[in-house]
Amino acid sequence: MSHQADYITKAGKNLADYRQVYFIGIGGIGMSALARFFKSKGAAVAGYDRHPTTLTDQLAAEGILIHFTEDTSQIPAGTDLVIYTPAIPKDSLELAYVRTHFTGIEIVKRSDVLGWITQQSFNICVGGSHGKTSISTMTAHILRHSGYGCNAFLGGIAVNYDSNFWSSDRQVSVIEADEYDRSFLKLSADIAVITAMDADHLDIYGTPREVENAYIAFSEKIKPGGLLISKYGLTRDSELKADRHLHYSRFNEQADLYASNLQVQNGSYVFDVHHKQQLIPGLTLTIGGLHNVENMVAAVGVALELGIAADKIKAAVADFKGVKRRFEYHLRDDQHILIDDYAHHPEELAALIEGVRSLYAKKLTVVFQPHLYSRTKDLATAFAEALDKADEVILLPIYPARELPMEGVSSLLILNNMQLEQKRILEKQALLSTIQKENPELLVLCGAGDIAELIEPVKAILSPGKHTS
Template sequence: MSEQNHTNPLLAIKSEINKVYFIGIGGIGMSALARYFKSRKVDVSGYDRKETPLTKQLVSEGIKIHYNEDIKSISRDIDAVIYTPAIAETNKELIFCRENNFIVVKRSDVLQWITERTFNICVGGSHGKTTISTMIAHLLRDTKYGCNAFLGGVSANYNSNFWASEKNVSVIEADEYDRSFLKLSPDLAVITAMDADHLDIYGTAREVENAYIQFAQRVKPHGCLISKYGLKRGDELYADNHLTYSFEDKNADVFSVNRKIINGAYHFDISYQNQLIEGFTLNIGGLHNIENAVAAIAVAKYIAIEEEKIKTAIANFKGVKRRFEYYLNNDKHILIDDYAHHPQELSALINGIRSLFDGKLTVVFQPHLYSRTNDMAADFASSLDKADEVILLPIYPARELPMEGVSSDLILQRMKISNKRILSKEDLLKTISLENPRLMVLCGAGDIDELLLPIKEILEAKQ
């Protein structure tokens, strides 16, 4: 049965939910839902396979978490069990809950249930959606418009991926994995990109595009779709109101003009439906983040937030953890962390760094998933060739088992630059200690971020 037709048992619950249990509670989307229920005085507990800084935060907020598959930890009086599709079907707790007639639902079911009665701003796309959804949620919070935020990254302004508001508005990062976003009913939707990804789910690039077209069709009557100008099959995206946005293409309804860099910040104006709005400042790196800001500003303008408040909020935006996040930025060393795990994201990241800094750029990349590496090895190689030096880590498998013949070497062999190699994490640290790179970015969606503090300490010791 397709995801969009899946019956949601939560919608049948008429009484209060008092107790919920999460399988995979440490995931970025799952933790936002855990925080949502906690904010509503619900008893929240759950399992994850390992302790992380995020799970430690959840525990400090009063959520009970354990790290071994233990069915004894699951209370019989739980109202709903919530799991992430990233959890293996062989998980003992998931099997136990299904066999013992618990209400077991996916994360997307919960978002559908939460947003049944709210005005929903849903941001989808194969890349850019985390930053744009966080920008929009920040804009609504900073301007006092108000919103509930369910984000796929940790906002640097608020050190959280969730916040609540009395305003009946929800900002949601719409996840395309497992077709989850087809359960949402946006009043206002943003589509940032429709590039091929998650081919283990969709099979073909065209099926990915079809899913985004279906997502656009879920915009409510008289609602609005804001999509990036120039998308392949973008002419098949339809809503009663439809705006397009772009970094600089004047054929779009909303785009940036008069861009300049002053003291490391981007200054620009916006053309919004032929109206010039002057004086925006963005204090986070990456040229692609100007385009992300254009999309967020288009949303804020559409819902009639005052322009001066929008400008102040954009200037106050500190970014998203693991999105162009500086760990070092001084005369001796620049160390940047980024979640980029798709070829287009890597290209945008490298171009953004080049726009701000000169000199030799070292990119350390950890491929995420065997299937994605196999499907996109040539595209990854092409993107990484824009760097001066590339160090690849072994593939981070996440939910997948190894695939025969698939390793980081698939990317390495397709790269054209000569300064490239594959290193283990341990050898990477030794190499950095010996070579002392000045300009370095670590990127990937796996656990590469665990190396940032050790690398920072190595580089600081050389300053």
């Protein structure tokens, strides 16, 4: 079965029929996956983004034309589909231009296209306020490694394949279901995973209850006869809808899927997975973080429900190398441990710190860059409680992303709520000087902004001349 033949739009048009696709915000992790998707279909792909990145460099190397200054003259003639990110500013010159001058063609959000794809594919959609990137990548990896096959649309770069997208002849799609802007409500899942329903994106939803309502609505989108796999103990679990419903947990034996007999061996986790009445013993996970044990339990559960053999699952788990910026090691030797992580929500920070503690009995220094003024304002107390679990915390100024500054909102809001004694706020250059002076043995950099740009200079300070291990 050709993977090009059966992706149908809401209008009944084959997505492979689009020949010139233009992206506004092409460098986003979800947007770039779709750009690669259309490129794989043989379409000419071009796009705009504000800044060049490693990811846009890769897209350009794959034959995708990208420019970094809004310039309507660079929008290709003959463009027959425009896709834009919901994070694009409302005053976007290019978006306004295509709406005015490209009449008669579809101008849609990324989520619309993912919705089209799910109309004619068997879909595994992974949603949740945290953990969705890891679980969707783990699931897609198991399906690919085992030979089952899938199309993957991921919100992170799978280290095994150095990509956030791949295709397969099997008409099965693994899709990260993004709750921002209620995007995930356009997806139609055959198997859905819900990891958490914690308050986030309150600039969109307004209240924590509205966030929960959106996840309930997401569950209602599961196709008839479909399966929901949700984390055991979620708030309002009884309101989630699906014809079949399983629960997963890290260790709770009340769940349908859980891990047991966990051991740490040579920096890896070794554990068993229980799936209803089935047991898979001795899985080995080489990436850190106890939360990743739980994430892998969910991914293994999906694979078992698809009928993939236990020995193939075990081999795939052992070969899983992780997701870039998810508990990603950059140094791991006798002198220094340097970890980079995308954690930008209090629950993610707490899980990250717990995971580091489970592997290392050393002084833990955490450098955190808050992401968004609104999120910092809404969750400052929870951020402080999570960060208090470290031994030392250095806060960077807030990364604003799409937001304008808010009066009275800064990293000081988090700092002033913390009980930890060793805490401070530093600008980036001062941070590098501090690391040079203090030479921390166990260092974690985390956040969803541009903090990852500090990894290479920090690495050069801590261990000159060494490569990522």
